[in-house]
Amino acid sequence: MSESSQKKHLGVGLDVGTSRIVLARRADEGFEFRSELDAFVEVPFSRMTKNVLEREQVPHIVTGNQIMVFGNEADTFANLFHSETRRPMKQGILNPEEPDGLQLIRHIIQALAGPSRSKNEKLCFSVPAPKLGGGETASFHQATLRQILSELGYEAESVDEGLAVIYSELESSNFTGIGISCGGGMCNVCLAYLSVPVFSYSISKAGDFIDEQAAQASGEIATRVRAVKEESFEFGNNQSSKILQAIGVYYDEMIRGLVESLDEAFARSKKVPRIRKPVPLILSGGTALPRGFLERFQKVFESRKLPIEVSEIRLAESPLNATARGALVATLSTM
Ligand SMILES: Nc1ncnc2c1ncn2[C@@H]1O[C@H](COP(=O)(O)OP(=O)(O)O)[C@@H](O)[C@H]1O
Ligand SMILES: [Mg+2]
DSSP, X not given: OOHXXXXXXXXXXXXXXXXXXXXXXXXXXXXXXXXXXXXXXXXXXXXXXXXXXXXXXXXXXXXXXXXXXXXXXXXXXXXXXXXXXXXXXXXXXXXXXXXXXXXHHHHHHHHHHOSOSSTTEEEEEEEOOOBTTOOOOSHHHHHHHHHHHHHTTEEEEEEEHHXXXXXXXXXXXXXXXXXXXXXXXXXXXXXXXXXEEEEEEEESOSHXXXXXXXXXXXXXXHHHHHHHHHHHOOXXXXXXXXXXXXXXXXXXXXXXXXXXXXXXXXXXXXXXXXXXXXXXXXXXXXXXXXXXXXXXXXXXXXXXXXXXXXEEEEEOSSTTTHHHHHHHHHHHHTO
């Protein structure tokens, strides 16, 4: 790539999620995305395994007599051993109960982003909003990520996850509206008026909640429930198995919780501007993917009376990439 065309492509957006880490960069046309699972699993060391992983370019590190396989292949290995993957993050921030989490998230980010392509290449990374009703902020998490990224040569800034969804999807309404990211560890919600955040919060009922509860109800392990959910769950069509039925029950609970949280957020917020025009609401994230999710959300939402009017509820163009895309839009706005 020539120097000028490389320069044209500078700037990175990074979605640091509990389930997946997604990287966005500019391409010749539009943006390009890459992602890795934010998870790892230990397998016993053997020279043979190590050689094969290298040949197959599966991201891993060797620690003593173990090999840690991380990123997208972690799930396959976990299923092989019928065990759970280990996770560097929990509920949107670094997992304090995972001793190897910091080391592993550093490796995952490094595998995805690599070193910066210019001195102080700009990068925005997503961070979760505080829990609705207060609670700790993500300041340790945020400072740690900035440190990891600056060691890779990036000039890193954080961007609120819900706001990133608005940056990604709502240019047409001048960044006015509600952006929601339904992820694994949490849902993040932001209301912005002309790009200025009015309120932004997170709630912890999301994909992992569905997996854990449905696992308990059906006597399965959560990793297996997640695989079934991602492969075959659809709304309104789940009588066929106990797992699918349980997933449906907890999906409904999650959606109800999300819609009710909007009521509470407006009630708590003292500074909701009088927005005369109805505003759009965007749903994104992996948990918004199953067929029928949008319609179910719309149905539960229908009965609500919020202080502002919602013009339409739609899915992000690419629900899994919206946060990373918005983080890149944030990066580019500073260049
Ligand atoms: N096709 C799918 N159907 C249902 N859920 C899915 C699907 N794909 C991913 N998910 C769920 O989405 C969540 C991860 O979403 P993502 O936006 O990547 O989250 P995070 O921001 O937490 O990393 C997980 O709970 C995962 O099980
Ligand atoms: Mg996310």
